Amino acid sequence: MTAIHTLSKPTRFGGAMIVAGTAIGAGMLANPTATSGVWFVGSVLLLLYVWFCMYVSGLMLLEATLHFPQGASFHTVVKGLLGPRWNIITGLAVTFVLYSLTYAYIFVGGGLTQNSLSALSGWVFDQPLQPSRQLASVVFLLVLATSVWVSTKLVDRFATVLIGGMLISFFLSTGSLIQSATASVLLNLPVQDQHSYWPYIWAALPVCLASFGYHGNVPSLVSYYNKHAQPVARSILWGSLLALAMYVLWQLAVQGNLPRAEFAPVIAADGDVAVLLQVLSTYVKTDNIGRILSAFAYMAIASSFLGVTLGLFDYIRDLCHFSDTAGGRFKAALLTFLPPLFACLAFPTGFVKVMGYVGLMAAIWAALVPALLVRASRKRFTSTSYQVFGGTFMIGFVLLFAVAAFFAQVLLLLQALPVFKG
Numbered sequence: 001m002t003a004i005h006t007l008s009k010p011t012r013f014g015g016a017m018i019v020a021g022t023a024i025g026a027g028m029l030a031n032p033t034a035t036s037g038v039w040f041v042g043s044v045l046l047l048l049y050v051w052f053c054m055y056v057s058g059l060m061l062l063e064a065t066l067h068f069p070q071g072a073s074f075h076t077v078v079k080g081l082l083g084p085r086w087n088i089i090t091g092l093a094v095t096f097v098l099y100s101l102t103y104a105y106i107f108v109g110g111g112l113t114q115n116s117l118s119a120l121s122g123w124v125f126d127q128p129l130q131p132s133r134q135l136a137s138v139v140f141l142l143v144l145a146t147s148v149w150v151s152t153k154l155v156d157r158f159a160t161v162l163i164g165g166m167l168i169s170f171f172l173s174t175g176s177l178i179q180s181a182t183a184s185v186l187l188n189l190p191v192q193d194q195h196s197y198w199p200y201i202w203a204a205l206p207v208c209l210a211s212f213g214y215h216g217n218v219p220s221l222v223s224y225y226n227k228h229a230q231p232v233a234r235s236i237l238w239g240s241l242l243a244l245a246m247y248v249l250w251q252l253a254v255q256g257n258l259p260r261a262e263f264a265p266v267i268a269a270d271g272d273v274a275v276l277l278q279v280l281s282t283y284v285k286t287d288n289i290g291r292i293l294s295a296f297a298y299m300a301i302a303s304s305f306l307g308v309t310l311g312l313f314d315y316i317r318d319l320c321h322f323s324d325t326a327g328g329r330f331k332a333a334l335l336t337f338l339p340p341l342f343a344c345l346a347f348p349t350g351f352v353k354v355m356g357y358v359g360l361m362a363a364i365w366a367a368l369v370p371a372l373l374v375r376a377s378r379k380r381f382t383s384t385s386y387q388v389f390g391g392t393f394m395i396g397f398v399l400l401f402a403v404a405a406f407f408a409q410v411l412l413l414l415q416a417l418p419v420f421k422g
Contacts (some may be wrong), residue, residue, distance in 0.1 A: 014156030015221045016233060021159040021215040022307025024166065024246055024300050025105075026152075031247055032254040033270070034207035036090070036263045037200025037420030040255045041184045044248055046201060048209055051244045053395050053401040057370040058236045058399065059388045061218045063230060067381055070227050073219040078369065081376040088404020090369050091319070093361040098216055099314035103340040105305040107348055108182020110137025112298045134345050141341055144302060148309050149333040152224045155306050162303040163242075166296055170246060172199025173292035174253040180284050183335035188260045200420045205361035207408040212240060212246060215366040229386035249266035257284050264422025280322035312336050360409040367402035370396050 035043035058224035065077050070411075074094050079087040118129060133137075147154040183189075218232065223232040258280050269275040277290050283358045313329075320335070322328035374388060375395050389395065411417045 010153065010224055010231070011156055011160070012231070013235075013238070014153070015158060015224065015235025015237040016237075017160040017163045018152075018156060018217055018221065018307055018310070019214045019235050020162055020242040021239075022217055022311075023165075023212050023240060023304075024163075025101075025241035025304030025308075026244060028247060028250060028300060030207060030270075030334070031211060032251055033263065033266055033276075035204045035251070035254070035265065036260060036422070037418075038197050038204055039188050039253045039260050040251060041195050043204070043251050045274065046204060047211075047247055047251075050205070050208040050401075051212055051240060053182070053367065054209065054215075055236060056388060056390070057367045057398050057402075058218055058240070059233060060370040060374040060395075061215055062222065062232050062236070062384055063384065064370070065219050065222045065375045065386050066227060066229060066384070066386055067377055071314075071317045071318065071324060074216075074369075075315060075319040076366070077219070077373060078329040081373050081380065083370075086369070086372070090182070092367050093365040093369075094315055096310070097213075097358050097365065098315070098359045099340055100263055100309055101308045102312060102337070103344055103390065104303070105301050105308065106141055106340055107136050109301050109305060110134070111346070112294070112301065113137070113140040115294075116298070117151075118217060123343050135316070137344055140302075141337060144305050145309065145383045146332060146380070147228065148239065148286070148306065148313050148336070149329055152220060152310065155310050156224075157196060159303050159306055162299045162306075168250075168301045169292050169296040169299065173289045173296060174249060177253035177257055177280075177284060177289070178249065181252055185259055186252070186256045186302050199379030199418045202408040203412055203417050203419050205405055206363070206412065209367070209405050210359050210362055212243060213362050213366055214239065214307065215313065217307055219318075220310050220314045254280070259283075261422065267384040267420070309336055326377055348404050357413070360406065360413070363402055365407060367398060368403060371398040371402065409412075 018308045031047075035046065038046060061077075064081060065072060068077055068080060074090055075087065082090075093237075110133050114131055114133050115135060117131050117139070144158075144379075146225075147158050214236070215228050218236070221232045221235055254276070258276075262282075263281060266276050268420045277293070280366070315331050316335050317324070317328065317332040318334070378387075390397070408417065412419075
């Protein structure tokens with residue numbers, strides 16, 4: 001049977017939409033809070049550094065994957081280049097991160113779907129319906145999971161629509177905030193303590209790393225574009241740049257209006273958007289921003305869900321050697337979506353306890369492993385159709401970033417790093 005996802009030609013920018021949609025998730029709303037210690041200038045520099053390292057590590061994963069048959073994912077590539085031990089470590093990291101994120105998006109998306117269904121039914125019926133969160137979570141999952149099962153191309157189309165909606169809602173909600181941003185707030189003037197910024201950079205590093213976590217899609221894009229390197233490299237570049245631009249603009253909108261010293265309530269609420277808007281309302285009008293931001297968050301969660309589960313889906317299909325047919329993809333879909341759905345229905349708040357470890361695992365498989373893979377592939381293969389720029393220096397540069405992010409997350413979990421409280 002013909003593979004479902006090869007029935008039509010891939011779009012030129014669909015891959016970029018998948019990358020951007022995966023990266024720009026609910027974690028975006030946490031960035032201003034996580035980087036409040038280093039504030040605007042420090043956060044922009046940190047985001048640029050993390051973006052570059054994660055961009056290069058994605059290209060390294062692309063280079064290594066091209067040496068393997070079409071459809072190969074982390075399981076085949078890591079086992080072939082780094083051996084069974086690293087394959088086990090990477091497999092645990094990949095599945096933990098992607099299953100945990102899928103769990104989180106089902107839970108959060110279910111809550112937003114519940115509110116949306118209630119509001120929509122209120123327009124149709126005299127008495128609005130009150131669906132349970134469990135039912136809403138199932139509805140959210142079924143609609144999006146179907147597109148992942150059918151084809152990467154459908155995910156491409158869906159992600160493109162969601163990104164378009166995200167851009168519109170983002171600029172509608174933040175346009176007035178960006179216009180009202182002031183240099184004195186952005187630069188935290190008057191500065192009372194010149195040495196109170198950089199100690200907080202380590203606590204912000206893992207959150208920024210998680211904001212560029214698209215790497216699970218790279219093997220999927222290699223297969224989607226029939227092992228043509230340039231479309232994949234272009235998708236990684238433009239998709240990650242779009243995410244970076246939106247992050248910087250969001251930092252500008254928030255940290256240009258809310259003084260650094262007033263971030264305490266937002267930090268105490270773990271960056272809750274409602275609390276952020278409430279505190280912001282003291283300095284700027286936020287009457288119409290809340291609903292638009294909720295729409296943006298919904299589309300961001302949906303697009304990230306598609307990207308994350310596409311990467312998990314292709315990893316499971318590669319791991320279990322499922323064929324790229326309707327039946328094989330259906331088996332992979334069951335293993336992709338049922339475990340996090342059952343976990344979400346049975347333990348609807350458990351993700352909060354393990355979220356800290358997600359960044360720890362992401363540092364391994366999204367930064368450390370790609371650098372090790374490309375080093376091993378260059379030793380084994382004398383010729384290649386694509387090679388990342390920078391040579392050995394760039395491999396060491398990304399390895400250093402991975403080690404720094406890993407130990408920063410470990411120290412953060414051990415409460416051994418200074419954390420800004422406002």
